[in-house]
Amino acid sequence: MTEAAIAIRVEHLSKTFGGGLRRRGEVQALVDVSLEVSAGEIFGLLGPNGAGKTTLVKILLGSLHSSTGTASINSHDCGNWRARQKAGFLPENHRFPSYLTGQQLLNVYGGLAGMSRSAIRARSNELLEQVEMTRWRKTKIRKYSKGMMQRLGLAQALLNDPDLVFLDEPTDGVDPVGRREIREILKGLKKQGKTIFLNSHLLAEVEAVCDRVAILDKGKLIKTGPVGALIETKPYYWIETYHLPEHIAGMITSGFDQAIIEENVIKLPLENPRKINVIIDILRKYEVDIISVKPLSVSLEDSFMQLIKGGAAP
Amino acid sequence: MSRFMAVMGDSLLEVRDRKIFYLYWLVTLVMLLVFGLAPNLKINGNDLFGSMTSSPETIIGIQSAFFDGFFGFMLFLMVFGSAGLVPSFLGKGRIELSLSKPVSRYRLLTMKFLAVFIIMCGILIISTTIIWGVLSFRLGVTPGYFFYGLLYACLEFLAIYAIVFFFGAVGQSTVVAIMGYFIIRVGADLLANREVVYQFLGDSIWKTILDTVYYILPKIGEMSDNYGSLMQGGGFVKTYPIYSTLGISLVIFLIALLIFKRRDY
Numbered sequence: 001m002t003e004a005a006i007a008i009r010v011e012h013l014s015k016t017f018g019g020g021l022r023r024r025g026e027v028q029a030l031v032d033v034s035l036e037v038s039a040g041e042i043f044g045l046l047g048p049n050g051a052g053k054t055t056l057v058k059i060l061l062g063s064l065h066s067s068t069g070t071a072s073i074n075s076h077d078c079g080n081w082r083a084r085q086k087a088g089f090l091p092e093n094h095r096f097p098s099y100l101t102g103q104q105l106l107n108v109y110g111g112l113a114g115m116s117r118s119a120i121r122a123r124s125n126e127l128l129e130q131v132e133m134t135r136w137r138k139t140k141i142r143k144y145s146k147g148m149m150q151r152l153g154l155a156q157a158l159l160n161d162p163d164l165v166f167l168d169e170p171t172d173g174v175d176p177v178g179r180r181e182i183r184e185i186l187k188g189l190k191k192q193g194k195t196i197f198l199n200s201h202l203l204a205e206v207e208a209v210c211d212r213v214a215i216l217d218k219g220k221l222i223k224t225g226p227v228g229a230l231i232e233t234k235p236y237y238w239i240e241t242y243h244l245p246e247h248i249a250g251m252i253t254s255g256f257d258q259a260i261i262e263e264n265v266i267k268l269p270l271e272n273p274r275k276i277n278v279i280i281d282i283l284r285k286y287e288v289d290i291i292s293v294k295p296l297s298v299s300l301e302d303s304f305m306q307l308i309k310g311g312a313a314p
Numbered sequence: 315m316s317r318f319m320a321v322m323g324d325s326l327l328e329v330r331d332r333k334i335f336y337l338y339w340l341v342t343l344v345m346l347l348v349f350g351l352a353p354n355l356k357i358n359g360n361d362l363f364g365s366m367t368s369s370p371e372t373i374i375g376i377q378s379a380f381f382d383g384f385f386g387f388m389l390f391l392m393v394f395g396s397a398g399l400v401p402s403f404l405g406k407g408r409i410e411l412s413l414s415k416p417v418s419r420y421r422l423l424t425m426k427f428l429a430v431f432i433i434m435c436g437i438l439i440i441s442t443t444i445i446w447g448v449l450s451f452r453l454g455v456t457p458g459y460f461f462y463g464l465l466y467a468c469l470e471f472l473a474i475y476a477i478v479f480f481f482g483a484v485g486q487s488t489v490v491a492i493m494g495y496f497i498i499r500v501g502a503d504l505l506a507n508r509e510v511v512y513q514f515l516g517d518s519i520w521k522t523i524l525d526t527v528y529y530i531l532p533k534i535g536e537m538s539d540n541y542g543s544l545m546q547g548g549g550f551v552k553t554y555p556i557y558s559t560l561g562i563s564l565v566i567f568l569i570a571l572l573i574f575k576r577r578d579y
Contacts, residue, residue: 096409097324099330111317
């Protein structure tokens with residue numbers, strides 16, 4: 001990949017918080033993280049709470065200093081303010097100044113991004129329309145709902161027409177309709193060739209819009225790859241019963257080594273459809289009531305949970 | 315310039331949103347009502363308004379004494395008005411967004427310092443100039459030396475705000491900013507009279523320590539001693555506290571910038 005085609009490069013990045021001189025209470029927020037994000041892709045960073053997602057974004061955007069390793073945006077070191085010239089950011093748990101109106105907020109942060117008043121005005125008209133906030137532009141932010149603030153935050157992140165947009169939990173507090181609208185905006189940005197770095201714990205959201213994802217857990221990058229590759233394409237049968245006696249469950253697991261029993265549910269890989277009939281015959285023979293039999297595919301959530309619980313290697 | 319105007323606009327809107335902002339105008343209004351509507355004021359046997367019975371020198375003396383106190387009072391209020399602005403600017407959920415913009419940390423914090431300084435001085439200038447205008451009209455004397463005092467008050471606020479700013483930026487708390495300033499202010503005022511303490515100290519090491527602490531503290535209280543003389547056209551009574559305080563304040567400001575540069579947010 002050429003240097004110009006890489007929007008974000010992170011190499012052996014680590015971040016340790018606290019500790020002081022005696023190093024007591026040190027927290028390793030990031031441990032030797034390396035990744036690359038290509039220009040024009042939507043990259044999702046997944047991980048449970050406290051995995052280090054926000055820490056990584058904050059280092060990339062200059063709020064935090066890394067302990068070791070390097071990180072760059074558009075070939076500029078993240079410690080250099082020039083790296084952020086064509087970047088937009090919607091932080092998680094932002095606290096926009098409540099004394100500002102929506103328009104004033106865009107004026108302030110557009111100005112800080114180096115935009116002229118006329119450019120801010122023109123761009124904010126367009127963006128407020130896009131996030132459906134035009135009628136609230138003169139209302140003080142303290143009167144906004146969480147969803148309205150997210151919409152305004154998205155407009156703010158896109159104000160300087162950035163090439164690279166960092167969105168930290170962008171749909172947090174947004175209703176389902178708003179979520180869909182935000183997803184459409186993200187897809188529209190991708191069509192314009194923008195790079196999007198999406199931090200989210202909403203796996204369905206990431207699955208719907210991202211080209212590639214990385215999974216962070218306890219500060220470590222445990223997997224990176226295209227969404228399709230991450231979702232192991234192993235559909236399985238799901239047989240749900242009212243009550244599955246222990247001896248029958250044992251009989252099934254000893255006869256079918258790929259079968260997984262979870263309480264009253266039997267899971268069996270779809271590549272063995274014939275075995276389904278055999279299992280059903282056993283259940284009927286022992287008068288076990290079957291509620292449903294259905295084929296299911298593994299979702300990103302299943303894959304994610306498996307990785308987090310299992311701590312699989314990349 | 316657009317970046318500075320953005321910080322300026324944001325600071326102005328924040329100051330306007332704070333209730334203490336109205337206190338400045340309330341104080342100004344009360345003063346205007348007193349000086350504008352009072353039929354007469356008698357100070358030390360001199361009739362100020364109405365029949366002109368006092369000499370211009372006496373009136374200028376009384377006026378400078380009034381503004382000496384009034385500047386002190388306004389600067390006191392300005393500490394409270396400005397102390398919360400930096401901690402709120404550095405607040406969690408807000409500073410991350412400012413730092414994500416293409417502007418260096420040094421520049422960002424310097425712009426905030428200048429914006430707050432200009433706004434607070436603007437309030438001081440507008441408020442005191444209006445009062446001076448009405449008072450001068452009633453007195454029939456317009457002493458221009460007042461403006462030396464006003465300029466000097468802005469200079470004093472520069473030193474005051476550097477201290478408030480330092481504690482606000484380091485402690486990220488309004489309370490810490492106010493307390494830090496007043497501890498330094500009171501400490502320096504006490505040490506200005508350290509000769510009294512020397513009588514009780516036999517050990518010369520203690521004298522050296524007290525002297526050293528005195529010289530490294532900004533001497534805001536001693537700076538204020540110049541108002542009376544300045545506003546009567548007499549120049550500075552003490553110059554050392556001015557150079558010393560401004561120099562130390564500059565160092566304090568630079569330390570605040572360095573801490574801000576290195577800190578994680």
